[in-house]
Amino acid sequence: MAECITCKTQATGQRGIAKFDCPACLKHQIIRCARCREIAAKYTCPACGFEGPN
Numbered sequence: 001m002a003e004c005i006t007c008k009t010q011a012t013g014q015r016g017i018a019k020f021d022c023p024a025c026l027k028h029q030i031i032r033c034a035r036c037r038e039i040a041a042k043y044t045c046p047a048c049g050f051e052g053p054n
């Protein structure tokens with residue numbers, strides 16, 4: 001099960017989602033839905049507090 005880190009939408013099976021490890025700590029997997037990518041919604045890594053648009 002995977003959900004968008006910003007809007008908590010269920011992301012499994014969605015098109016255009018982005019999945020990557022946190023660029024700061026590499027410990028937490030960041031998942032973003034297509035909509036949040038489109039509007040460049042901010043996310044915060046729950047592991048290290050890193051904030052970023054991508």
Ligand SMILES: [Zn+2]
Pocket residue numbers: 004005006007008009032033034035036037
């Ligand atoms: Zn989202």
Ligand SMILES: [Zn+2]
Pocket residue numbers: 022023024025026027028045046047048049050
């Ligand atoms: Zn992090």
